[in-house]
Amino acid sequence: xxxxxxxxxxxxxxxxxxxxxxxxxxxxxxxxxxxxxxxxxxxxxxxxxxxxxxxxxxxxxxxxxxxxxxxxxxxxxxxxxxxxxxxxxxxxxxxxxxxxxxxxxxxxxxxxxxxxxxxxxxxxxxxxxxxxxxxxxxxxxxxxxxxxxxxxxxxxxxxxxxxxxxxxxxxxxxxxxxxxxxxxxxxxxxxxxxxxxxxxxxxxxxxxxxxxxxxxxxxxxxxxxxxxxxxxxxxxxxxxxxxxxxxxxxxxxxxxxxxxxxxxxxxxxxxxxxxxxxxxxxxxxxxxxxxxxxxxxxxxxxxxxxxxxxxxxxxxxxxxxxxxxxxxxxxxxxxxxxxxxxxxxxxxxxxxxxxxxxxxxxxxxxxxxxxx
Amino acid sequence: xxxxxxxxxxxxxxxxxxxxxxxxxxxxxxxxxxxxxxxxxxxxxxxxxxxxxxxxxxxxxxxxxxxxxxxxxxxxxxxxxxxxxxxxxxxxxxxxxxxxxxxxxxxxxxxxxxxxxxxxxxxxxxxxxxxxxxxxxxxxxxxxxxxxxxxxxxxxxxxxxxxxxxxxxxxxxxxxxxxxxxxxxxxxxxxxxxxxxxxxxxxxxxxxxxxxxxxxxxxxxxxxxxxxxxxxxxxxxxxxxxxxxxxxxxxxxxxxxxxxxxxxxxxxxxxxxxxxxxxxxxxxxxxxxxxxxxxxxxxxxxxxxxxxxxxxxxxxxxxxxxxxxxxxxxxxxxxxxxxxxxxxxxxxxxxxxxxxxxxxxxxxxxxxxxxx
Numbered sequence: 239x240x241x242x243x244x245x246x247x248x249x250x251x252x253x254x255x256x257x258x259x260x261x262x263x264x265x266x267x268x269x270x271x272x273x274x275x276x277x278x279x280x281x282x283x284x285x286x287x288x289x290x291x292x293x294x295x296x297x298x299x300x301x302x303x304x305x306x307x308x309x310x311x312x313x314x315x316x317x318x319x320x321x322x323x324x325x326x327x328x329x330x331x332x333x334x335x336x337x338x339x340x341x342x343x344x345x346x347x348x349x350x351x352x353x354x355x356x357x358x359x360x361x362x363x364x365x366x367x368x369x370x371x372x373x374x375x376x377x378x379x380x381x382x383x384x385x386x387x388x389x390x391x392x393x394x395x396x397x398x399x400x401x402x403x404x405x406x407x408x409x410x411x412x413x414x415x416x417x418x419x420x421x422x423x424x425x426x427x428x429x430x431x432x433x434x435x436x437x438x439x440x441x442x443x444x445x446x447x448x449x450x451x452x453x454x455x456x457x458x459x460x461x462x463x464x465x466x467x468x469x470x471x472x473x474x475x476x477x478x479x480x481x482x483x484x485x486x487x488x489x490x491x492x493x494x495x496x497x498x499x500x501x502x503x504x505x506x507x508x509x510x511x512x513x514x515x516x517x518x519x520x521x522x523x524x525x526x527x528x529x530x531x532x533x534x535x536x537x538x539x540x541x542x543x544x545x546x547x548x549x550x551x552x553x554x555x556x557x558x559x560x561x562x563x564x565x566x567x568x569x570x571x572x573x574x575x576x577x578x579x580x581x582x583x584x585x586x587x588x589x590x591x592x593x594x595x596x597x598x599x600x601x602x603x604x605x606x607x608x609x610x
Numbered sequence: 611x612x613x614x615x616x617x618x619x620x621x622x623x624x625x626x627x628x629x630x631x632x633x634x635x636x637x638x639x640x641x642x643x644x645x646x647x648x649x650x651x652x653x654x655x656x657x658x659x660x661x662x663x664x665x666x667x668x669x670x671x672x673x674x675x676x677x678x679x680x681x682x683x684x685x686x687x688x689x690x691x692x693x694x695x696x697x698x699x700x701x702x703x704x705x706x707x708x709x710x711x712x713x714x715x716x717x718x719x720x721x722x723x724x725x726x727x728x729x730x731x732x733x734x735x736x737x738x739x740x741x742x743x744x745x746x747x748x749x750x751x752x753x754x755x756x757x758x759x760x761x762x763x764x765x766x767x768x769x770x771x772x773x774x775x776x777x778x779x780x781x782x783x784x785x786x787x788x789x790x791x792x793x794x795x796x797x798x799x800x801x802x803x804x805x806x807x808x809x810x811x812x813x814x815x816x817x818x819x820x821x822x823x824x825x826x827x828x829x830x831x832x833x834x835x836x837x838x839x840x841x842x843x844x845x846x847x848x849x850x851x852x853x854x855x856x857x858x859x860x861x862x863x864x865x866x867x868x869x870x871x872x873x874x875x876x877x878x879x880x881x882x883x884x885x886x887x888x889x890x891x892x893x894x895x896x897x898x899x900x901x902x903x904x905x906x907x908x909x910x911x912x913x914x915x916x917x918x919x920x921x922x923x924x925x926x927x928x929x930x931x932x933x934x935x936x937x938x939x940x941x942x943x944x945x946x947x948x949x950x951x952x953x954x955x956x957x958x959x960x961x962x963x964x965x966x967x968x969x970x971x972x973x974x975x976x977x978x979x980x981x982x
Contacts, residue, residue: 321725321726323695323724324905324906326906352694353695354695354696354727356901381875394923396935396936397923397926397929397932398927401926419867453928453929477857478850479856488793488795488797490938491938498783499753501915503901503912505912505915509919530693533691533693534696540875540877543874543877546881547866550882554771554773555769555770555771556825558770560768560825563768566862566863
């Protein structure tokens, strides 16, 4: 073939091999086999759904978190408060994924009885893609919500100092013949990872993504990242952009909402007090919810309406020059299906890094998939 | 005084007089005194908090809704399903405000026991400002959420036909010495009312607010409103704007999320099937939630953290050329305090219209406030 979609610096690995490798790595770092399996499943789900920013590229941070003691590999999450429809968990500095998946499982069980339930997980660590947890509700015919606060990277409307994280919101609702609706979005215009991509490519940023230390929209990714890292000023703009003209105060408000539900409700770190350092992530907190569709209406009717809504959206008339209208989650489901056939693509740099990390921790074997 | 902030075409009325007038008007239209008082309180709260688009300017629509039979003034909301943490209400085409306030009261009571509760109100009508209902949770030391779907006015990312409403999200969280955090935002960049203001002023729209029938960002408010009204194409852009570059798919996703929680979960109208006509609003549905802070942590500690978060945000360094950093709800609280002293400003046109509507329905008296 003269043409290939896969860039030359990409390596393909079967999803099961990736998961097995990461599970063994996490066990070697001190996680229980059960916790390691969950942490690996979440991490690999990111690459397998085409969200490499949250996948194996983050292995060094996870490993450094554990080896520096910032992340406690064998922490036992503790339920610190509980009612029929709420759950408050202290992760005691453990990995984000196992504590989060367990919290979601517990509120799904509560929602089966109470109709709805919410959870807060405090003093946790990076939990990967928020959508993973929201989607755990789907097979129970429930609607799922997941949020997390993150290290401060976003500036308030009219501000120039980072005061909150990229604070994602994920929402999943089941459908019938259509795939589920799965929204998973940061509440800033873009996340830091996008700036890092532009920095590597040596390209200027689009206007309206980030501000420099003056607090005005700027386009030099290197300078913005450097100043933001040193907390000299500048950061990511909230969804809606600079100022109020296009609703920047809405993204700012949503980011603070997430910080309230995670950090403040969790009696944990929030706002600019939540920071990453060069070797590991800061302690973050999460918020989850599960709503049982059957508490409101017949599930079959709900799914039939979801099918109609989603197919109508996908089939609605295109803007001039546009190729396709997507619904939330659709791109990820399509990539997941493609990668299940062809193997999950990793940047060669990410692949080589994983091999090296495995070697350092006595974990071998990350075979490349047969050529697609 | 040589200078005045109040434009010359504004009339000031005491809030209590506005509420009394609207209550009597709604009673004359067939609402029970209790329902009329709630409907009036919500309507007047909009003007009193500086959101005139949702205040007395909408009286003609409310009245037309009732006189044409689209809104049933004496409808009795019916609880159609209930669990310890959920409530499903059929408003049977009644006014949105009384059914919504009652649903919020009921889930606050449920959350007192269950820790959290959610409600869906189906087959309802325009409920005014979403923030009103979220704020009902505050005095109970709870976090409140309120959403509603609306007539379809928004286009999906890469689309050119209206497929969902401006679908607002309101979120309120209590604080201590600081005022509560009250986010109340449409999930489109702006609402139709903003376009109508530009149309009246004969000014072009800012780029990135709306698209015309081609599906591309356009600036002629008259043409866009006309085409949108005739469903010839065009509509409001979702928060994040046109295309994907600045996250337009996020606002699109949030709008659909609101439609799922309100319309689909409510087994009611959603998407483009939900339309206003020249004389009245379409039947909409709402979603509410109440989360009891005490189910997660000590309320005093929560409020102290909220105070720190909000005061830190307000005091954070300003962008060059900026005058002030606000937190969500702050502008509205300040206007409310000012208007409590000076009277609530109404456009003369709105005031005259209210007087005329009152005259037609045998309700007199809307005295102007003494000059401030």
